[in-house]
Amino acid sequence: MSGAIMNKTIKRRISYYEAEARQRVAGLVDEGSFTEFCPPDQRLTSPHLARLDAPLAFDDGVVVGRARLGGKPVFIAAQEGQFNGGSVGEVHGAKIRGLLLRAVQEKPAAVLLLVDSGGVRLHEANAGLIAISEIMRAVLAVRAVGVPVYALVGGSCGAFGGMGIVTRLCDRVLMSEEGRLGLSGPEVIETVKGVDEFDSRDRALVWRVTGGKERCALGEADRLVDDDMAAFREAVAALLLQSVAVSGESLADLRAAQARLSARAEQFAEARDGLEIWRARGFAEPKGVPMLTADEFNRQLSAKAQEEVPA
Amino acid sequence: MSAQIVFDRLFGSSHHQVTVDGHYVQGKAKVGGTEVVVIGTWDKAAVDGALALRIADAILTVVTEDEGRNKRPIVFIADTQGQALSRHEELLGLNGYFAHIARCVDLARRQGHRTVTVVHGEAVSGGFLSFGLLADHVFALPEAQVRVMDLRAMARVTKIPLEKLETLAKESPVFAPGAENYWRMGALEAIWSETDAWPRCLQEALSEAAGNDVRAERGLQRGGRLLAATVAERIGGA
Numbered sequence: 001m002s003g004a005i006m007n008k009t010i011k012r013r014i015s016y017y018e019a020e021a022r023q024r025v026a027g028l029v030d031e032g033s034f035t036e037f038c039p040p041d042q043r044l045t046s047p048h049l050a051r052l053d054a055p056l057a058f059d060d061g062v063v064v065g066r067a068r069l070g071g072k073p074v075f076i077a078a079q080e081g082q083f084n085g086g087s088v089g090e091v092h093g094a095k096i097r098g099l100l101l102r103a104v105q106e107k108p109a110a111v112l113l114l115v116d117s118g119g120v121r122l123h124e125a126n127a128g129l130i131a132i133s134e135i136m137r138a139v140l141a142v143r144a145v146g147v148p149v150y151a152l153v154g155g156s157c158g159a160f161g162g163m164g165i166v167t168r169l170c171d172r173v174l175m176s177e178e179g180r181l182g183l184s185g186p187e188v189i190e191t192v193k194g195v196d197e198f199d200s201r202d203r204a205l206v207w208r209v210t211g212g213k214e215r216c217a218l219g220e221a222d223r224l225v226d227d228d229m230a231a232f233r234e235a236v237a238a239l240l241l242q243s244v245a246v247s248g249e250s251l252a253d254l255r256a257a258q259a260r261l262s263a264r265a266e267q268f269a270e271a272r273d274g275l276e277i278w279r280a281r282g283f284a285e286p287k288g289v290p291m292l293t294a295d296e297f298n299r300q301l302s303a304k305a306q307e308e309v310p311a
Numbered sequence: 312m313s314a315q316i317v318f319d320r321l322f323g324s325s326h327h328q329v330t331v332d333g334h335y336v337q338g339k340a341k342v343g344g345t346e347v348v349v350i351g352t353w354d355k356a357a358v359d360g361a362l363a364l365r366i367a368d369a370i371l372t373v374v375t376e377d378e379g380r381n382k383r384p385i386v387f388i389a390d391t392q393g394q395a396l397s398r399h400e401e402l403l404g405l406n407g408y409f410a411h412i413a414r415c416v417d418l419a420r421r422q423g424h425r426t427v428t429v430v431h432g433e434a435v436s437g438g439f440l441s442f443g444l445l446a447d448h449v450f451a452l453p454e455a456q457v458r459v460m461d462l463r464a465m466a467r468v469t470k471i472p473l474e475k476l477e478t479l480a481k482e483s484p485v486f487a488p489g490a491e492n493y494w495r496m497g498a499l500e501a502i503w504s505e506t507d508a509w510p511r512c513l514q515e516a517l518s519e520a521a522g523n524d525v526r527a528e529r530g531l532q533r534g535g536r537l538l539a540a541t542v543a544e545r546i547g548g549a
Contacts, residue, residue, distance in 0.1 A: 026397060037545075037546045038542070064546060073527050081373055090485070090542075094541075095546055097547070098544065098545065099369055099546055100541060101548075102547040118468070122459065122460065122486075123469065123486065126458075126496055126498075127539070129439075129440070129459050129483050132524075133529060136413055136440070137417075140413070140417040144417075165406050165437070165440060168407045168409075168410030169413060181404040182401045182405070183405045183437055184396050184437075189397065189398065192396050192461060197396075197397065198398040209388050209398060209402050220404040223420070248417070248421055252369075253369065254371055255371060257414070258368060261411055273403060277402070282507065310471075
């Protein structure tokens with residue numbers, strides 16, 4: 001292989017997982033189109049972290065603003081997983097809520113939430129919990145005016161705690177295999193319930209329980225994408241092309257969701273490992289699923305789903 | 312206080328048929344002559360997928376029954392130690408089950424049902440986020456506890472020593488457990504006292520129309536959350 005081709009290959013793939021929040025924004029949107037609201041020069045820092053002499057960030061760990069993607073106007077919030085685990089404190093949460101409230105007024109083509117967070121920032125736990133509740137209401141308010149909200153999960157902190165709930169309030173969830181989505185992190189379950197319940201150091205198990213391939217097979221995420229900035233961008237661009245304005249979910253929508261969740265609870269009443277989910281979804285060799293590329297995984301998953309449609 | 316005593320005091324003894332089944336609360340009551348539907352959790356419930364489905368189903372049932380007629384208010388009773396902690400629940404996507412409840416509460420609101428939460432016992436973290444905190448009005452009964460997480464688990468996650476967290480819990484309102492702190496930060500509209508007439512308090516709450524989320528502004532007025540409203544306004548109000 002010539003040097004030129006190799007360079008091209010390397011350039012094409014940028015890990016979303018390893019990127020910082022600002023790099024993710026830059027990698028997703030049209031070049032030069034991003035305008036940040038309350039950028040770091042405005043020094044919106046957490047007074048609560050300051051009181052604990054803990055490190056501060058001039059953006060409190062989240063970047064919010066407007067941009068274009070494939071020419072369409074989008075609002076975007078990107079959490080910085082490398083600052084306090086992307087956790088939501090008072091200022092961090094207020095920035096996301098402010099963005100969502102602005103989206104209700106200005107109605108962009110979509111709001112993108114680049115979730116990378118363990119949930120509530122425990123140093124300011126009460127303010128963080130309330131902030132997440134406010135974000136939940138604001139996401140639902142955005143959806144109610146017909147602006148779709150898309151969650152992207154592929155960072156090192158995943159989407160946990162209240163941000164795991166926020167993620168599932170979105171219209172669509174895009175995930176990489178490396179991304180994780182859940183409520184209680186494995187460390188918390190292990191601390192309270194013991195290592196036999198959940199061994200947080202068994203990384204393969206953690207991913208089989210909360211990782212992107214399990215979430216897509218379960219129906220908690222809509223599409224698996226490779227850990228590649230361009231793959232995330234393409235997936236979002238595809239959603240923007242197909243999006244139709246729907247003003248909030250209907251009773252029929254939620255009745256259908258209720259039926260799906262009930263059926264899942266019944267079907268997997270004893271399950272404790274993602275291998276069981278993959279087997280039930282038609283993957284003949286569940287142990288091989290972690291080796292599949294996103295394309296192979298999506299193809300096999302949708303082929304099996306079509307087989308199950310009654311004739 | 313036993314469930315029956317609490318509900319008798321909340322609605323008046325001859326004005327409700329509210330019962331507890333395990334950790335699940337359901338029934339009907341009359342508040343100021345208006346029928347309300349009561350849905351909730353009891354006895355420090357660890358909310359799991361099954362309980363989440365019951366709560367969501369009860370909300371959808373009210374919305375279905377009231378289609379094309381008067382929308383009955385919904386009174387949520389919140390008493391929860393948080394989400395169930397288990398690998399099985401996580402595997403099945405407990406966060407998705409909680410989001411489903413939240414979507415159902417939102418549907419009820421959009422359909423015109425007024426919603427009020429009364430916190431009894433404990434309100435903790437995920438179990439509180441999923442429905443209790445989403446109501447138009449949230450109140451706490453005397454002695455109700457509100458908090459985020461077990462301090463031992465918090466010590467492990469934050470890598471801050473447990474002793475330091477215990478000291479901090481005694482002095483910092485933004486960190487320390489307690490309904491009073493949640494009142495100051497705007498999440499609780501009021502904490503009712505033993506001497507308040509709870510049925511009248513409830514009636515007053517239900518007489519107010521559902522509005523926008525004013526918790527951040529309330530936290531600013533009460534001096535408990537000085538930045539939430541102003542930062543959101545700087546970004547959202549432009």
